[in-house]
Amino acid sequence: MSLKFKDFFKYNRSEKQSILVLLGILIGLILFLNFYDFIIESQDQDLSKLHEAKNYFDSLATIKNDEKTQYSDYSKNKTEELKIKTELFQFDPNELNLEGWQRLGLTEKQSNTILNYRNKGGKFRIKKDLKKMYSISDEKYTELNPYILLPDSFAKNYKKVKSKEFKTWTPPIVNINTADSAMFTKLRGIGPTYASRIIKYRNALTGFHSKSQLSEIYGISDSLLETFNDQLIIDTLSIRNMDVNKMDTKQLKQNPYINWNVANSIVNFREQHGLYKSNEEIKKSVLIDDSLFQKIEPYLLIVK
Numbered sequence: 226m227s228l229k230f231k232d233f234f235k236y237n238r239s240e241k242q243s244i245l246v247l248l249g250i251l252i253g254l255i256l257f258l259n260f261y262d263f264i265i266e267s268q269d270q271d272l273s274k275l276h277e278a279k280n281y282f283d284s285l286a287t288i289k290n291d292e293k294t295q296y297s298d299y300s301k302n303k304t305e306e307l308k309i310k311t312e313l314f315q316f317d318p319n320e321l322n323l324e325g326w327q328r329l330g331l332t333e334k335q336s337n338t339i340l341n342y343r344n345k346g347g348k349f350r351i352k353k354d355l356k357k358m359y360s361i362s363d364e365k366y367t368e369l370n371p372y373i374l375l376p377d378s379f380a381k382n383y384k385k386v387k388s389k390e391f392k393t394w395t396p397p398i399v400n401i402n403t404a405d406s407a408m409f410t411k412l413r414g415i416g417p418t419y420a421s422r423i424i425k426y427r428n429a430l431t432g433f434h435s436k437s438q439l440s441e442i443y444g445i446s447d448s449l450l451e452t453f454n455d456q457l458i459i460d461t462l463s464i465r466n467m468d469v470n471k472m473d474t475k476q477l478k479q480n481p482y483i484n485w486n487v488a489n490s491i492v493n494f495r496e497q498h499g500l501y502k503s504n505e506e507i508k509k510s511v512l513i514d515d516s517l518f519q520k521i522e523p524y525l526l527i528v529k
Contacts, residue, residue, distance in 0.1 A: 317374045318349040335360035343416040412453040432464035434523040466526035470500045482520045
C-alpha cells in the first residue's frame with residue numbers, strides 16, 4: 226500500500242504527548258543556556274562587591290589601628306612629661322645649667338632651647354625676659370616667677386635678689402687678662418660660648434694689650450663690645466712677650482698675628498744679619514708692614 230506524505234504527520238495521542246514533552250525539554254534547555262551566562266556574571270559581580278566591601282572594612286580597621294597607635298604614642302609622651310619631677314628653687318636664668326632647668330620641670334628639649342639662646346649671646350635682665358622664650362608656657366612662667374633671681378622691671382636703683390636678701394646691684398668689673406669663664410659671662414651679651422672664645426684667644430696671644438682686641442673674636446662686634454666696655458680693665462703685666470732673638474719659626478707662629486711665612490722671615494733675617502737690636506728692625510722684613518707691626522709690637526721682646 227502506498228504511503229502519502231501527509232501520513233507522516235498523523236500521530237496518535239500518545240505520540241503527540243511525547244513530542245510535546247520532548248519539545249518542552251528542548252525549550253527549557255535553550256532558556257537555561259541563555260540565562261546561565263547572565264547568572265554567572267551576576268554572581269561574579271556580587272563576589273566583586275563583596276571583595277570591595279571587605280577591602281573597605283579592612284582599610285577602616287587599619288586607620289583605626291593607626292589612630293590608636295598615634296594616640297598611644299601621644300599618651301606615652303604626655304605620661305613622660307607628667308613623670309618629670311618639679312623641684313622649685315631660686316635661680317638665675319643666666320647661669321642655670323641643663324640639669325638645673327630639668328629640676329625645675331622642663332624637658333631636655335625645652336632646656337636646650339634656653340641654653341642655645343644664651344650661647345648665642347642672649348641675656349635675661351628682668352623676669353619677663355624669660356617669658357619671651359616660647360619653650361616657657363604662661364603657666365610655667367607663673368609657677369617659676371617667685372623663684373627668679375631677677376628684678377621685676379628696670380629701675381634706676383636696680384636691685385638683685387639673692388639668697389632672700391636685697392642687695393644694690395653694681396656692674397661687675399672684669400680684668401680681661403685674668404678673668405675666668407664664669408666672670409666673663411657676667412657681662413651683658415656674653416654667654417659660655419663667647420667666654421670660651423675669649424679665653425682661647427687670650428691664651429694664643431699670651432694676653433691682651435688692648436680692650437679693642439676683643440672685637441677680633443668671632444661673634445663679638447664693636448657694638449656688643451661697647452655695651453660693656455666701661456666694665457673692663459686690663460693688666461698688661463701678665464703678657465708673655467716673644468723673644469725674637471731666641472724663638473724659632475714654630476714658636477713665633479703660635480701668635481695669631483704671625484703666620485708661618487712671617488715667622489720664617491723673622492728667623493731668616495736674624496740668621497743672616499745677626500740679632501735684632503730694636504723692635505723697629507723687625508720691619509726690615511718685607512712681609513711686616515706698619516699695620517702688622519702695630520699688632521705684634523706689644524708682644525716683642527728684644528734681648529741682646
